[in-house]
Amino acid sequence: MRPVDQRPSYTPPQWVDRLISRFCASHLQEEILGDLYERYQLSIARLGESKAKRRYWREALAYMRPSFFKKTTQNTTPHPITMVRHYFLTAFRNTVRNKAFSIINVLGLALGMTCFLLIFLWVADEKVVDNFHKNNERLYTLYHTTESNGNVFGGYDIPNWYGNRNGQDEPVLADELKVNFPEVLYATNYATSYDLPWGYPCTFQYGDIKHKIKGSTAGEDFFKMFSYELVAGKAASALDEINTVAISEKMARMFFDSPEEALGKVLRYENFRDFVVRAVFKDTDQQSSLQFDYLISWKNTVKGEILRSDNKFPTYIQLKENTDPAAFAEKLRDFQNQRSDYPENYQVDLGIQPFGDRYLSSNFVNGAPAEGRKEYVNIFSGVAIFILIIACVNFMNLATAKSLKRAREVGVRKVIGSSRGYLIGQFLGESLLLSFIALICALVLVSLLLPFFNDFSGKQMALPLEKSNYWLFLIGLTVAAGLASGSYPALFLSSLRPVRVLKGLTRFSKSALWFRKGLAVFQFSLSILLLIGTLVVSRQTDFVQNKHLGYDKENIIYLRIEGDLNRKYAVLKERLLTLPGISMVDRSSEAPHNMGFEMSSPFTWEGQQEGQAVSFKPTSVGFDFVDMMGLEVVEGRSFSKDFATDTSAFMVNETALTQMGMENPLGKRISAWRKQGHIIGILKDYHISSLHEKIKPLIVDVKENLNFGIIMVKTPPGQTQEALKSLELANAEVNPNYPLAYQFLDLEYAKMYESEAIISKLSNVFAVLAILISCLGLLGLAMFSAEQRTREIGIRKVLGASVNSIVTMFSKEFVQLVLVSFIIAAPIAWYLMNNWLQGFAYSVPLAWWIFALTGASALLIALLTVSFQTMRAALRNPVKSLRAE
Amino acid sequence: MRRSDLGEFEEIVLLTVAVLNPAAYSVMIAEELEQQTGKTVTTGAVHSALQRLEKKGFLTSEMGEATAARGGRRKRLFTVTVAGSKILHEVKAVRDNLWSRVTPQGMPQINIS
Numbered sequence: 002m003r004p005v006d007q008r009p010s011y012t013p014p015q016w017v018d019r020l021i022s023r024f025c026a027s028h029l030q031e032e033i034l035g036d037l038y039e040r041y042q043l044s045i046a047r048l049g050e051s052k053a054k055r056r057y058w059r060e061a062l063a064y065m066r067p068s069f070f071k072k073t074t075q076n077t078t079p080h081p082i083t084m085v086r087h088y089f090l091t092a093f094r095n096t097v098r099n100k101a102f103s104i105i106n107v108l109g110l111a112l113g114m115t116c117f118l119l120i121f122l123w124v125a126d127e128k129v130v131d132n133f134h135k136n137n138e139r140l141y142t143l144y145h146t147t148e149s150n151g152n153v154f155g156g157y158d159i160p161n162w163y164g165n166r167n168g169q170d171e172p173v174l175a176d177e178l179k180v181n182f183p184e185v186l187y188a189t190n191y192a193t194s195y196d197l198p199w200g201y202p203c204t205f206q207y208g209d210i211k212h213k214i215k216g217s218t219a220g221e222d223f224f225k226m227f228s229y230e231l232v233a234g235k236a237a238s239a240l241d242e243i244n245t246v247a248i249s250e251k252m253a254r255m256f257f258d259s260p261e262e263a264l265g266k267v268l269r270y271e272n273f274r275d276f277v278v279r280a281v282f283k284d285t286d287q288q289s290s291l292q293f294d295y296l297i298s299w300k301n302t303v304k305g306e307i308l309r310s311d312n313k314f315p316t317y318i319q320l321k322e323n324t325d326p327a328a329f330a331e332k333l334r335d336f337q338n339q340r341s342d343y344p345e346n347y348q349v350d351l352g353i354q355p356f357g358d359r360y361l362s363s364n365f366v367n368g369a370p371a372e373g374r375k376e377y378v379n380i381f382s383g384v385a386i387f388i389l390i391i392a393c394v395n396f397m398n399l400a401t402a403k404s405l406k407r408a409r410e411v412g413v414r415k416v417i418g419s420s421r422g423y424l425i426g427q428f429l430g431e432s433l434l435l436s437f438i439a440l441i442c443a444l445v446l447v448s449l450l451l452p453f454f455n456d457f458s459g460k461q462m463a464l465p466l467e468k469s470n471y472w473l474f475l476i477g478l479t480v481a482a483g484l485a486s487g488s489y490p491a492l493f494l495s496s497l498r499p500v501r502v503l504k505g506l507t508r509f510s511k512s513a514l515w516f517r518k519g520l521a522v523f524q525f526s527l528s529i530l531l532l533i534g535t536l537v538v539s540r541q542t543d544f545v546q547n548k549h550l551g552y553d554k555e556n557i558i559y560l561r562i563e564g565d566l567n568r569k570y571a572v573l574k575e576r577l578l579t580l581p582g583i584s585m586v587d588r589s590s591e592a593p594h595n596m597g598f599e600m601s602s603p604f605t606w607e608g609q610q611e612g613q614a615v616s617f618k619p620t621s622v623g624f625d626f627v628d629m630m631g632l633e634v635v636e637g638r639s640f641s642k643d644f645a646t647d648t649s650a651f652m653v654n655e656t657a658l659t660q661m662g663m664e665n666p667l668g669k670r671i672s673a674w675r676k677q678g679h680i681i682g683i684l685k686d687y688h689i690s691s692l693h694e695k696i697k698p699l700i701v702d703v704k705e706n707l708n709f710g711i712i713m714v715k716t717p718p719g720q721t722q723e724a725l726k727s728l729e730l731a732n733a734e735v736n737p738n739y740p741l742a743y744q745f746l747d748l749e750y751a752k753m754y755e756s757e758a759i760i761s762k763l764s765n766v767f768a769v770l771a772i773l774i775s776c777l778g779l780l781g782l783a784m785f786s787a788e789q790r791t792r793e794i795g796i797r798k799v800l801g802a803s804v805n806s807i808v809t810m811f812s813k814e815f816v817q818l819v820l821v822s823f824i825i826a827a828p829i830a831w832y833l834m835n836n837w838l839q840g841f842a843y844s845v846p847l848a849w850w851i852f853a854l855t856g857a858s859a860l861l862i863a864l865l866t867v868s869f870q871t872m873r874a875a876l877r878n879p880v881k882s883l884r885a886e
Numbered sequence: 887m888r889r890s891d892l893g894e895f896e897e898i899v900l901l902t903v904a905v906l907n908p909a910a911y912s913v914m915i916a917e918e919l920e921q922q923t924g925k926t927v928t929t930g931a932v933h934s935a936l937q938r939l940e941k942k943g944f945l946t947s948e949m950g951e952a953t954a955a956r957g958g959r960r961k962r963l964f965t966v967t968v969a970g971s972k973i974l975h976e977v978k979a980v981r982d983n984l985w986s987r988v989t990p991q992g993m994p995q996i997n998i999s
Binding site: 034 | 928931955962
């Protein structure tokens, strides 16, 4: 044998060694590695290093055979399947043994999961809106950012893009973009309104069938860009000519037997234009924020066939594939700068926003779309996670509390030879089992609650149980909840020392005690936070709904001026006043609760400073408007037919007066557009738009010959039915070509705060649930505490403690927890709610009593929850409790 | 017991242990076999055969001392047991007996260099 020991030694590739030590049985590793090493030294001498390395590989691989592998069975560990079965068996036994605790645990978790699932259904439903289009990633909406005299604002309705100016056709933005940018594949306008007041249904007629239907105008690319499915007709030719219309399946069935039959038929529109039905599309569903039952070719708006209120309209584009949106946005800005012919101090920039983001972020901040419904989606996602955490904390807390009882079990298991990993597995198995049971309960609850939830969130959601992704989500959620809630008990219990446990020496360490209290405090803080939030939100919603607006919104019905209603207004008014259920009739150019129109340039007044401008909301009304609306005149008088000059008179509100800086306003000259007149009266400020906005300057005049606007009818209380009959009758006489369509002012007003109302309802429900779950946790803790201290209470009673003192002693502990939670939650709640209320120009104050009430009720609820347990503990016969040992 | 039968590779390893005694361990056996047969023999294969032989009771082993050539690790030294010796002899007897009965016409003649 060659004396190998004298050779210089070479180090073989290290990670092969690692491979060996990973896979080969530990008692063989020394031999194997030694063999490999020695062989390597020999083969280097014989073959050189590179060949030796290759050889080394082969040698190492030769050890990859079963006889060298680690064997799981050779240790004391049982087979994995047996083990898992055992985990679940013991878990099941424990669950059954501690029925009360298990029920509390499962119930809490199930409630938490129910909230979580419901909220996330809602969130998912919100997120899907407008994101269902095939070309979604390449669809954008344009918006403008306008800077005027230092004010920055933005919107989707881009100003000053003419379709028809001075009688000449000019390209609109959509057309110009397609010509100027090779990146733009398609572009379309979309305008729901062509006429004031906005968003009214229009009358369609086929033969004798007449219906009022809401719809819009859109360009010929519309159906090519968006994935609104066509039932009949082709997307390419749906809107390509001026006399074309596309209608929904629903609308098709209103007039014809089947969608196919509708194709090629001619519908009469507003009794003055005929449109050929070119396509029938599936009814727009809730996943679309654009809601329309018909689309008229955009060309009608360009050629002036259909009037539109102004020259602003949303524009949507589809970029070609592989276009960089950022670069395109940059080009767009340059393009806009070249084209603009805006006055000085007035700068308009164009921007693009992904179409799918529009629904959730449509509020403009600093001229760019930023917030919107997204906030609510985020808030509720947060609430969902909070509630789930609260539920998990329950579990954790109870399991930790119970752990003293189970410490002995752990001790015995450890003595018999259970490893720590095995114990962790056992406890996690338990929590997973419970969380799966909770999931099943939650799914049952969700399917029971979903109809109600749909009802008040105004959605049509269903559990997407047919989707495998959703199951993955559910299982992931359950496992996460199980692991989260089982982790602390598992780690804590498995770390116990068997010797101490079996000697009975375990006490909770200070830190474990603090941990439990900390969890309870955390839980209660979240609940109190939710409770305060709910109170504030519902108070604000109440405030908004019931605030005295400065006018009477009850008992007013209004209808749009259309057809002959303007021409025959006097006749109609006279006729209506003779019919039952109608006490007053008047008109207005805009619905008074939500005035959209706002302008500053056409207004001048006596004493106006150079360069001074006030942005007015102008409205033209009839003579009885002020009277009918119950508006208060603070100075001067209201319009009257007795003064012939009142057709050229104006009234303004107090805000207008302050902003104009006018003193002694009565009789001062003021002009709007070409109309000149004098101020005859000052109106007390009343709310002319949503309470999110401050009251704006208002200017009112009398015009009884406008061909747009609304006719308002006041009914005596309780006579709505008679009024509607009368309206029907009068309308049929005066305006036979148009079916009657009417609205109630108070209902329309409530609609402005729909999202707040939903938020209020949702948060009510979820706050109650959060409190309920937290109370379950408290109940569990109280039960445990009472059980733990049985002997202590027995001894106290023997020594002469009264029931009263024992109950007090017990309750003190829980009162402390609630108080600490309150101290933590209150400032956070104050900060958050203050922020939320900032979004309203008019809001309720954050009163101290809201906080006091929440704190007091949290305390009361907590005491009630624990009282039963404490009473039982205190009333127990000490002889019995002491004899047990 | 079929398990106590001796495979061909096992037989040759067992024999080599006897040859190399008292320094019979996996690396040396593998080297020896490579020299004898001219084929690559991995220590893994040898080691595995040694394990089987020991399980069948034909070999015993003990740990030797650590050497630098093995990176400071010990080696396992093997010796043939009585049962091992017996089976080797039996196998040899069977073969000798068979060889002795092969007539020149029994198989084609080849020249062994």
